[in-house]
Amino acid sequence: MVCGKVEVTRSVVRKPDRMNEQPKAVALISGGLDSMLAARTMLDQGVHVEGINFFTGFCVEGHTHAIRKRDKARPKRNNALWVAEQLGIKLHIVDVIEQYKDVVLNPKHGYGANLNPCLDCKGFMVHKAEEWRAQHGFDFIVTGEVIGQRPMSQRRDTMPVVAQESGAGDRLLRPLCAQLLPETLPEREGWVDRTRLHNFSGRSRKPQIQLAGQFGIDDYAQPAGGCCFLTDQAYAEKLHDLWAARGERDYELDDIMLLKVGRHLRPRPHFKIIMGREEGENRFLEGYRKQFMSMVPISHPGPLVLIDGELSDDDIELAARLAARYSQGRDAERVTFELTRQGRSRELDVTPYPANDIPREWIL
Amino acid sequence: MDSVSHHSLDARNLLCPMPVIRTQEAVADLVPGEILTVRCTDPGALSDVPAWCRINGHEIVTTERNDDEINITIKVGA
Ligand code: SF4
Numbered sequence: 001m002v003c004g005k006v007e008v009t010r011s012v013v014r015k016p017d018r019m020n021e022q023p024k025a026v027a028l029i030s031g032g033l034d035s036m037l038a039a040r041t042m043l044d045q046g047v048h049v050e051g052i053n054f055f056t057g058f059c060v061e062g063h064t065h066a067i068r069k070r071d072k073a074r075p076k077r078n079n080a081l082w083v084a085e086q087l088g089i090k091l092h093i094v095d096v097i098e099q100y101k102d103v104v105l106n107p108k109h110g111y112g113a114n115l116n117p118c119l120d121c122k123g124f125m126v127h128k129a130e131e132w133r134a135q136h137g138f139d140f141i142v143t144g145e146v147i148g149q150r151p152m153s154q155r156r157d158t159m160p161v162v163a164q165e166s167g168a169g170d171r172l173l174r175p176l177c178a179q180l181l182p183e184t185l186p187e188r189e190g191w192v193d194r195t196r197l198h199n200f201s202g203r204s205r206k207p208q209i210q211l212a213g214q215f216g217i218d219d220y221a222q223p224a225g226g227c228c229f230l231t232d233q234a235y236a237e238k239l240h241d242l243w244a245a246r247g248e249r250d251y252e253l254d255d256i257m258l259l260k261v262g263r264h265l266r267p268r269p270h271f272k273i274i275m276g277r278e279e280g281e282n283r284f285l286e287g288y289r290k291q292f293m294s295m296v297p298i299s300h301p302g303p304l305v306l307i308d309g310e311l312s313d314d315d316i317e318l319a320a321r322l323a324a325r326y327s328q329g330r331d332a333e334r335v336t337f338e339l340t341r342q343g344r345s346r347e348l349d350v351t352p353y354p355a356n357d358i359p360r361e362w363i364l
Numbered sequence: 365m366d367s368v369s370h371h372s373l374d375a376r377n378l379l380c381p382m383p384v385i386r387t388q389e390a391v392a393d394l395v396p397g398e399i400l401t402v403r404c405t406d407p408g409a410l411s412d413v414p415a416w417c418r419i420n421g422h423e424i425v426t427t428e429r430n431d432d433e434i435n436i437t438i439k440v441g442a
Pocket of ligand 1 (some may be wrong): 117229
């Protein structure tokens, strides 16, 4: 396998005039526990640490919690910002939406279980961090990676791939598993003490939870599946559907944001409807009414509906009948909607679609 | 009397963390002491923009919330 043979480039040794300066590291902060512990391990060794976080558009961050009521119990916070605040470090959030498209659409190393191009994604993020490091005169990069933690991007044989393809070479330090990996520049230069780094490996979370305990960290975001929606099967299916319907693999930020929200139904290949499942989602979809044809039931309470596609009158009626099924008028004879297209509105009266007649494959 | 320049940023209809990213970009062009008002609609900004300010050393002067809009006024720190 090619991955195992990748040579990691060695960086030039630090200049003597910097000998007495505090070493500076930029840490990738996802908002989860591992990157928090990696950064904390560096702070403990007297390193100046600043965090960097990348917004790809697929992140499972704050906004989805803000939208959906079912997440009410969870704190409405951006976990990366929260982690930075707990650690007392600065955090730079970088918009990489445009550049990230190529990672999602053309991953050199392919996808994981769903549409998650984890290995390319890691390489991309470390590469962006390396660019930032060089621009800001920092010495090295820190990630919370652990050998064997994730099947695709965090394996012993993929660790050097990330280091090499990102261009970070041996300026990339993984404090949580560094003792199991070859020495890196920060260790050789004595900026950090290798004996006080860690040797975590495998999928067990125990060592991390124990280390968190030692640091007195008792509140952290629970790691769930992955850090982004691309690992989510239902989300990946909706993205595949979007590409199939459009006849091309591409997306804009609005597309991928809308896939995070609402109930999506595609009754015909050329159109789909998106319905808010509760108030927060309706409010979110409201913001898109200028871009899409939309409907709201006026005879009964019910969802705000966005319609994506070019529709005939029959299609519009079908869309309204389906939406009526998800309104509180589902058992009524008729449900009246206000249909708005390009700023012009009209009323539409329909019979709700019978629940059992909605083909399963329409529901995305 | 010193005049402090007051800037405004329209981050309406952007979802978090975009208002924070736009705030960060706007603040990068300002000097300490200048004032920036961020207009946004995502309630997430109510926690994220102040959190970003706290960790990066900027001061929140006021936070106003109307029906649909949130105005967060920031004094740029050193
Ligand atoms: S889960 Fe998503 S953000 Fe995390 S490494 Fe994989 S593709 Fe990247």
